[in-house]
Amino acid sequence: MANANIQLVVVGNFVHISETNCQEIAYLHDHIMIVNTSGKIVFFDRGNLADLRKEYQFNEKDILAMTSGQFMIPGLIDTRATATCFPMACTHMDKKSFDWLENCALPAEAQCFDLNYTERLMQKLVKCMVDNGTTTACYLMSMHFDACSTLANITIKKGQRAIIGKTCMDRNSPYFYFETSNQAYESTVRLVRTLRSRVSPLLMPVLVLRLRQTTTEKLVQKFNQLSKDLGICIQTTMAQSAEEVKIAFKMFPNNKTYTSILDKASLLTPRTILAHCIHVTDEDIQLLKDRNVGVSHCPNSNISIRSGIFDARKFLKYNVNVGLGTDIGAGYSVSILNAIRMAITTSKIISIGKVKETAYQPISNAEAFCMATLGGAKVLGLDKRIGNFQTGKDFDALLIDCNVDNSVISTFDFDGLEEKFQRFLYAGDDRNIINVYVAGKSIKSN
Amino acid sequence: MANANIQLVVVGNFVHISETNCQEIAYLHDHIMIVNTSGKIVFFDRGNLADLRKEYQFNEKDILAMTSGQFMIPGLIDTRATATCFPMACTHMDKKSFDWLENCALPAEAQCFDLNYTERLMQKLVKCMVDNGTTTACYLMSMHFDACSTLANITIKKGQRAIIGKTCMDRNSPYFYFETSNQAYESTVRLVRTLRSRVSPLLMPVLVLRLRQTTTEKLVQKFNQLSKDLGICIQTTMAQSAEEVKIAFKMFPNNKTYTSILDKASLLTPRTILAHCIHVTDEDIQLLKDRNVGVSHCPNSNISIRSGIFDARKFLKYNVNVGLGTDIGAGYSVSILNAIRMAITTSKIISIGKVKETAYQPISNAEAFCMATLGGAKVLGLDKRIGNFQTGKDFDALLIDCNVDNSVISTFDFDGLEEKFQRFLYAGDDRNIINVYVAGKSIKSN
Missing domain, CATH: 2.30.40.10 (Urease, subunit C, domain 1)
Structure with missing residues (x-):
């Protein structure tokens, strides 16, 4: 039988x-x-x-x-799918980091108050991602609860594994796109509840803080508590561009390293998904390892908006968990295969520059493929369930x-x-x- | 009517x-x-x-x-299609320049004595190139006259514009793949005659010297004469890897620059297609401009086999004609669209590294697109006929x-x-x- x-x-x-x-x-x-x-x-x-x-x-x-x-x-894993920026992909390739953020990323996010627009956009994106083999994505949506909820409906219907978060910033927001600390927190809590109420084993929430610099101490603390209580990851960005690093040290003086700024805010935990981490020191990387933080490496984005060059070899040497992200929009490709190729390209270019360090090896096919699968699963805290x-x-x-x-x-x-x-x-x-x-x-x- | x-x-x-x-x-x-x-x-x-x-x-x-x-x-123009290496693409991505040349490129060329193999290979390659929009390609074939002739039949049948050359080296050849100076010259002359006898306006010959270091003075002189008499381009390689540069200066002492080695051999003319040109000085680039040499930039190859980083901005600043090449095999993609993207990626990574030269601009979409079309046409001496x-x-x-x-x-x-x-x-x-x-x-x- x-x-x-x-x-x-x-x-x-x-x-x-x-x-x-x-x-x-x-x-x-x-x-x-x-x-x-x-x-x-x-x-x-x-x-x-x-x-x-x-x-x-x-x-x-x-x-x-x-x-x-x-x-x-x-299945391929996208640890950073900045879904709202999808329409901007390919068409703003001359923009640099801050210019991109202010004139492309934020307006594109703000646009997602329009649910018709959002629904059509997300249908297109999710189909495109699945066609390209992305079985799991950590989606960063706009601040709009309804937009996040719309995306959840689409990923559930499609059958894609999705971790969805609404991106929060409660200070230094642009005039056209802001919310208060309470609004950010309340609608995040509501989103977490809503996503969990769907009882889909494929759907999970993530807490998203755009940057330490755009988040008040109060909101950080509340998010940390939520993350701890409910076992939910927090995704945020660190050291994407040199300008951002400067601002960070200006806003948070008395810190010798960027990581110490986040560490003091208790933002470095095994539940942290830290995007970019380009402009860092060995000390930073060691602390990321000590705190067991997962890093989302988005090579296409890094190069396309010229934010910097991520040295994957260094992170692997310190045994930090690294996954790949498209950071779609800033990155021009929705495909994790492209992210694999760009990660290898970046690493090879670094190795070419190391004329004297002849022992320096660029990342191998195996290491890049690992980042796209098992590594990504580890970064998202899902390696008990997926990755190989x-x-x-x-x-x-x-x-x-x-x-x-x-x-x-x-x-x-x-x-x-x-x-x-x-x-x-x-x-x-x-x-x-x-x-x-x-x-x-x-x-x-x- | x-x-x-x-x-x-x-x-x-x-x-x-x-x-x-x-x-x-x-x-x-x-x-x-x-x-x-x-x-x-x-x-x-x-x-x-x-x-x-x-x-x-x-x-x-x-x-x-x-x-x-x-x-x-x-139509897109591939200024360096190393046709014989096509089967090695993607599968030897851990190899570096010389390792690649000795253990992949040369054995792959040698294999083309087998005409059945060559015919199937070239059918596949030409179809793939045309599908990807390459309307004109400068093909570098093996030393075998019959292999070159086979490729010509295929490009004529397909209707692709093709410049075909047999790659010559009459010293420092490997034991399994060599010919004498006379053989190299005679079969080149025979190939030129044969290709011209096809009276196809889409088919042209090119003279190919692998490297100055693998060519005797005698063969260089004969090729220069042929090039001048018949108005045929010569394609050769210069400064692809740091190791190659070292060998060049050892073999040709009393030269301050790499270009002077080629210049003394009268190998820098408007009919020269010079591949790679990575490890060069400003003086070299100025001389390339003065001699009106065309440069074939093969970004995917440069990075894949880690030969070096070509600074396209510098060449454009000196108004050198630059076209794109796949250098297929060493480069993993047959597509000039990929070459455009890799050229921009390389240039952006260079610009990221220029922390102090804030005025340094990576190549733009326009500049990369130009290299893939009009620039390539200029490099091949065909800009009166194609390119825009x-x-x-x-x-x-x-x-x-x-x-x-x-x-x-x-x-x-x-x-x-x-x-x-x-x-x-x-x-x-x-x-x-x-x-x-x-x-x-x-x-x-x-």
Whole structure:
């Protein structure tokens, strides 16, 4: 008798980063993946399909046998999807950090008071992200409760795993876009309650403070309490641009390091998702490690708005958890594949400049791929649930086909699994992502 | 009576770099483009279609009216397509310059003695390039006459504009891949004759010396004579990596600059296409300008194999002609759109590093787009024929559609022509290139 508890059995090749070795990509041939109806991986190993069928009692029709050109990778994770800025992508590439913030990002956020606009925008964005293989995104929305709620409806319907937060700032706001400390706090609490009331295991809230400099002490304290009480992450930005660093030290004198400013505000905890962290010292990085803070590295954004150059190698040396973010809008691409390539590009350019430090190695394919999957999961505090193919975790995965019709990848007779994966990593696109699974469910065509 | 001399009339929006202003992108609304049966632009301006029809007597069926989501740009130009290395793309991204050359590039070239292999490879590559909008490519092939000839057959059949050369080295060759000076010269002469005998206006020969260091004085002199007598360009490489520079100064002592080594060999002329030119001084750049040498900038290759960082701004400041190249293989992408993005990325990263030179500006969209079109044409000595939409030039163009089904670009209601173009530039791909014209003929589906 078939076991109603199994929804999917995948047979073929898998590529991921294992729990124990982030330095190498695990190329797993001829594996069998069994996923139960809760979307969890109950078996992942080599094995005899007939024997496993006896043991797990799955249906023949639930078996997906991948072709030799196909393989699966874990779903990609965007640790910083600045959803409201999506329309500004590509079209303001001459702007620098502060100019971008004031003249693009903030007006784009303010626009989201318009729910019709927001709904159309988010439909487009979420579809685009899923098409590009982003199974989990940490969304930074505008201050508007309704806009956040609208996005939640869309991600639930699409089946994407989403962590959604309303971006708060209760000082130094522009005249066209501000709220009081109480408004910021109250509507955040309301949003957290609303998102949790949806009882979707794929939907989670996040608290968002734009910057320490745009937040009052009072709001920081309230957010810290909320984060602690409810176990919710706080996402904020640190050291994105040199100008921002200057302002920080001016506003918070008597601090030797930027991190000490945040540390004094109790903003460095394992629940902190800290974006950018470009203009930092070794001391800063050490403290981020000590506090077990997760860092969201957004290479396309960093370069596009010229905020600075993030030295990923340094963070990895200190064993800081680093994930990738599109920071879409400031970054021109919605794709985490692009973020992988830009992270490697940035790191290679740093390494070229280190003429004397010959031992300096740019980040490898494995390290960049880890940031896009398991690393991102760690940053979001979700590595017990997602990030790689581990028994007990949710099955968030992409079915990759290098030989799909109209593929932009050129493959060759001599390509093994490793070459196919590398071609996908550097040259593949959404066409090669022929299916997207979140918690075992196919969501690409939702 | 219809005039048999007109083959195509295009009505709508066009985007290009004008002959007189490389600093700005010309966004031309509601223009009419008339192309004769020789593939030449005979009219390009605003105008009254009915009046023009009387004047040029074209057929109704030859009118292409672009939709509002569509526009045309000049065909993209790849000034350095190292065709033989195509299979190595994406799969050796950990290799550095010399390691790449010895263990990837040279073995891949040597492989092209196998004509079956070469034919399949070149079919794949040329299709891929045309799909990605490369209407003109300067192909660097292996030393094998037959391989070059095979590629020529394929580009002619496809209708792509191609400049093809066999790569020569008559010293310091690896044991598995070498020829004598006479063999190199004789088969080059034979190739030039063969390509010219094809009487295709789209096919041209180029002389290729791998490096000054791998060429004897004798061969250089013979090539210079050939270049002068027949008006054929010579493509060679200079200052790609720091190691190469060291070897150059060791082999050619009594030279203060790298360019002086090439200059003494009479290798710096308006017919020289000089690839890479990364590790150069201001004096070098000035000499390149004085000699009117064209430079092939291959940003993806530079970064991927970590050969160095090309400072495009400096070359533009000295008014050197710069085109873009994929250097495919060492570079992971066959697309000149990717080269545009990588050139801008590189330049932005340089600008971020110039903390004190606040006046330093990274290259703009216009400058990068120019390198990909008119700049590339100048580098290849073809700017009288291609590079932009100028009456009298050949009509090499791409029909871009931002709203095509399955497009990866997200467009918005408020997008004008400028925004559409920018979204294509940063986020578009081959799907948005819905037609490719070379000398007036549509070649995408050939």
